[in-house]
Amino acid sequence: MKEAKERGHGIKEENVYAETLKHIHRMMAEDNLAPGDKLPSERELAERLGVGRSSVREALRALEFLGLIETRRGEGRYRREVGSHQLIDLLAMFLLENERAKADLAETKRLIERLLLELACRRRSAEDVNELKKIVRQKPIDFARFFETVVEAAGNVLLARIWRVLSGFAASFAPEPPLADAGYEQLLAALERQDPAEAAAVWEANGLRRCRNGPDIV
Amino acid sequence: MKEAKERGHGIKEENVYAETLKHIHRMMAEDNLAPGDKLPSERELAERLGVGRSSVREALRALEFLGLIETRRGEGRYRREVGSHQLIDLLAMFLLENERAKADLAETKRLIERLLLELACRRRSAEDVNELKKIVRQKPIDFARFFETVVEAAGNVLLARIWRVLSGFAASFAPEPPLADAGYEQLLAALERQDPAEAAAVWEANGLRRCRNGPDIV
DNA sequence: ACCATTAGGTGGTCAGACCAGTGAAGGAAG
DNA sequence: CTTCCTTCACTGGTCTGACCACCTAATGGT
Structure with missing residues (x-):
């Protein structure tokens, strides 16, 4: 049987x-x-x-x-162009109910951005630097375009995808406060000199206040 | 009409x-x-x-x-228990069909492990350190248990989940080369002294060689 | 008391039907 | 000839009904 x-x-x-x-x-x-x-x-x-x-x-x-x-x-x-994630809206809706998840999400996003910056420092091409210079010169600085270029330069597709997912989540309930212009200058300098440690340091210095304290001056 | x-x-x-x-x-x-x-x-x-x-x-x-x-x-x-991010599973499934993606996966896993180590340095409790000491003392060292404890100590549920997914996939086609015992001693020391920079340095020294140099696989 | 059988519920899949948009072919009017 | 409008084929959206494979629990015989 x-x-x-x-x-x-x-x-x-x-x-x-x-x-x-x-x-x-x-x-x-x-x-x-x-x-x-x-x-x-x-x-x-x-x-x-x-x-x-x-x-x-x-x-x-x-x-x-x-x-x-x-x-x-x-x-x-x-x-479709990769990067436009429909699922984000839905997921965000579900995540909104959990405070702890929000905190973890914000932190994870921040940390992965640091990784991407470090990778970009090591692998960025001369064109990447030129592109970033153009973006930084043109005020107001387009944060999204700046980081997209960094992510591209990092050359890790998987990490980039994870970042896009997290980024989409975060954006749907916590609008991104942009860095001060000086921050971009420093990041750019670190990228040009291929100095991962410096980039990480700048990122941490600029990120901690808003992660810890919450609302802060732009 | x-x-x-x-x-x-x-x-x-x-x-x-x-x-x-x-x-x-x-x-x-x-x-x-x-x-x-x-x-x-x-x-x-x-x-x-x-x-x-x-x-x-x-x-x-x-x-x-x-x-x-x-x-x-x-x-x-x-x-189901909230927090199980199925989407990352799916994402990984797609990425596995691509050779380039495998290299990215290995690198991403390595990098996220570094993040977890750094977080664990900042947040580990005294009990965490004791637990880790016990694991390290008992040869041969149980790598999985060591890192599970680290991940727990890091205190970021989302990042932990991402790591578990990546780890599972990586294990399915690239067996983990364990660190030398000396590496664990150094990591443990860094964790005890709450020194993220030292932990990251040890991790990089022991692992990143294979990720950095290979020209993105074939 | 034990175990095999059975019946009912559940998800998995398929096929067919109809609706509602879209766009291009084709014909009528200018 | 061009322009406009109708028509029609095609596409995704939805519903229905029918099986199948699977699981659980009630059943019933030993």
Whole structure:
């Protein structure tokens, strides 16, 4: 009675939804899908992968959650620029109820930013420095663009993604108070001299007051 | 021709799936659902909320994605301990298909471990130090237990969770080369003296060689 | 009292149907 | 010819009903 199973294939035996998710993701990579490109329709994917439309829908919904694709009703689904994370809004909503989580989040974000700065110091190219100089020269300083460049220069995709997720969370309930201009000058100098310790020191010095005390002068 | 719509209710007009998601989440809060408690079944929720089962499924899948509930086939869905960030799991899954990502993963893990060590230096209690002394004294040194204690002492739940995820994935394809015993002695000394800089220095000296030099794998 | 069987509930999946937007093809009016 | 509008095919959104595989607990025979 009990040996009835074993549907022929010995291995996989995972949720169709999870399989489909991986499959579609792999397909996106293999087809070299650029941001803005259109994905096949739900029905076509279902037929091509030999699964039901509902399973395809759940997989696509997950990809949308991860911010990898964008859905336009009546049109289709499109590959999205990485970095715009839809899931952030939802997650933030849930996290709002936990004070401790908020504190941990703020601290973690801050620490990972320090790591990214240190990495950027070691790996930044000459172009990175020029780009940053341009950004700092142009007042008011665009904090987001400054740090995006730093993250790019750090050259660690995983750490960058974690940062973007945390950053999105934090932004949704704790607006970012910008550093003083002098802070950027110092960071830039450290980056140019490839001095990770100096960058970390500047970051700590500029961050502690707002982390500890809360509201402070801009 | 164009004024045909307006299904009676003037406002909402959002995806049923999104509405259902919020609805179920609110319901969980109002019913004071404790971790481990069972949620109503898909079919019951569908009937109670007046929507289709597929919409309920998409909403529940999202909650699962967020780590708020757990699904047990054949049994039901249960409220889960908050704080389990499922999304990072998924993120890692995707990154694992890429060689470059593996190098980034190893580096990120290493860096986050440094952060945890630094935090632990600042926040460790006397008991933490005693615990660590016991672990170090007992050869061969149990690396996992040593670091678990450090992570605990660091007192940042979010960072700890990220580390556990990274650690788990890293272990699955890159066995951990343990530190020399002398390394643990030095780390312990730094922790006892609450000297983050020293701890970080020891960590870098013992580990970063493999991350820095390799030209981003092949 | 024990254990195998059974029945009902639950999530997992699929297929088909219909709705509601979108955009392009195609025809009528200018 | 151009312009405008209708039409139609296609897409995502949703609902329904039907199975399946799985788990639990009640059942019933030994």
